[in-house]
Amino acid sequence: MARKYFGTDGIRGLTNQSPMTAAMAMQVGMAAGAHFRRGDHRHRVVIGKDTRLSGYMIENALVAGFTSVGMDVVLVGPMPTPAVAMLTQSMRADIGVMISASHNPYHDNGIKLFGPDGYKLSDADELAIEALIDGEVPLAPAAEIGRARRVEDARGRYIHAAKSTFPADLRLDGLKVVVDCANGAAYQVAPSALWELGADVVAIGVKPDGLNVNDGVGSTAPQLLCETVVASGAHIGIALDGDADRLIVADENGTVVDGDQLMATIAGAWAREGRLVGGGLVATVMSNLGLERYLGSQGIALERTGVGDRYVLERMRSGGFNVGGEQSGHIILSDYGTTGDGLVAALQILAELVRSGRPASEVLRRFEPVPQLLRNVKFARGAKPLEAPAVRTVIAEAEAELEGRGRLVIRASGTEPVIRVMAEGDDANQVETVVARICDAVRVAAG
Incomplete structure (x- = not known):
């Protein structure tokens, strides 16, 4: 089953545009909190972020969402993603959240979720959270609303x-x-x-x-x-x-x-x-x-x-x-x-x-890389240029040409509307020609 909000690395997008809005962040907090409320212990979530301006907005919205379903929140401020994963596990939290769009520019942001074991969520967990985002999440009684606090020793840990x-x-x-x-x-x-x-x-x-x-x-x-x-x-x-x-x-x-x-x-x-x-x-x-x-x-x-x-x-x-x-x-x-x-x-x-x-x-120079070329071709959201017969034909011809001498990898990005075309092989000129031909076909199909 296809995921609606989660991509290859959490939920990501341009801030203040769907799905990366404060309202969505609060819904994610509510849904993820409800999904990971198991047992009668006091539930806890660790939230970290990078340095994007929008991190303040997303952080506060997540806090509102998590506390509204009865989860206590531990805020660690700007911390690396692996630190959040580590702290989630070491602090016996039920879920960890990293607010970041990784290597993207500041105007993007994202929400990465970790389970209590510190690993990123499975497809099944993400699908269950998506269902709760689009559904009704039961809120905690007034006396059971969660609390939020900041910890000062996270960096040292x-x-x-x-x-x-x-x-x-x-x-x-x-x-x-x-x-x-x-x-x-x-x-x-x-x-x-x-x-x-x-x-x-x-x-x-x-x-x-x-x-x-x-x-x-x-x-x-x-x-x-x-x-x-x-x-x-x-x-x-x-x-x-x-x-x-x-x-x-x-x-x-x-x-x-x-x-x-x-x-x-x-x-x-x-x-x-x-x-x-x-x-x-x-x-x-x-x-x-x-x-x-x-x-x-x-x-x-x-x-x-x-x-x-x-x-x-x-x-x-x-x-x-x-x-x-x-x-x-x-x-x-x-x-x-x-x-x-x-x-x-x-x-x-x-x-x-x-x-x-x-x-x-x-x-650090362990081997000589073979010539490799990667190019991106933008397409309109909703378009499916890789399904066009003309594109499929060009790809098949390129695969036959490179067989035994190189490789071809073509895929749609999981984080932005681009087709990534990569070819590699011992002949640099052949690699460049193959990539150019495929990119041209994808551009035509993408309009």
Whole structure:
């Protein structure tokens, strides 16, 4: 059954337009609260957010919704998504909420929900909540309305948890690290954790004003990170996104290192140490063919899923893997958390850098990526260009052309009205031609 409000990563949209309105946020709070009211204990929800101006509006609306159905609310303020997941579990909450649109601009916002185990909700839970949103939710009697309070030690709890994932026998002393927090949720915790572990920290993207999250900074805009690494003579740079569940790295030369190389580095190190569980790692269909070939040469399997960290995590849990992620930098290390965590993943990379004693450009370049091209084609909401016969014909021809020499991945985005067309193969010219041909066909079909 198709979901009405939930996409691949919660509910997301332009603020003050459906579905991302204060009224909808209150309904989500009521519905999610009602769905997770089980047993006769005092129910609790943890709510965190990133630094978007609209976070105040959405937060207050959620508080109204949750308290109206009898749930107590714990507010932790600006915190990374993985911190909210961790706090939900450690504080024995019945549900966790992160208010964020991740790497999107400030004018978007979103609501991500976590169950009491700290994992993102299943499709079944999301469908049940959607039914309550569109239905009638029983309100709590006046004497049973929930209470809301802010906790002051949330940042310290998360910093301690993140630092505990770094090998106890290592320090970052003598390592100069640029950290770009995207003017987002990790602007306080990430620099603090790195500094406490001994690093010489150069922090950028740490002056949020409500409107500058992901604006020319962060994992989706790494140019400033690269420039700062070179200008400051740093050994490495790490960039997080707005809610800090994503990681992109720049080596000492200012060259970007994507999630595929980072996963290869972590999986290789863990395999060497006997820590890699499941015999391989889990990545999506978007990961480069070069990653697959490299892992195969190391005796490490690669399992692919659909796009979205929730699908990566589902396969990790069902197959017993402890490393997975996406080329975009969502890296899930299930030994340490229930969702992607940019800071924790960065600490694994820094540990490998310290152990090797070699430059980041050598340590993190595990394979040569094959030429890969991704282009987006916008379409009007409601249109279905991928179902057009002409588009299907062009795609079939392209698949036949690339067979044995590359891959083709075409999908509709789960968060915005665009078709993503990706091709990769050993011949860069062929890849570019194939992508252009498909994009042209999709544009015509989309009108």
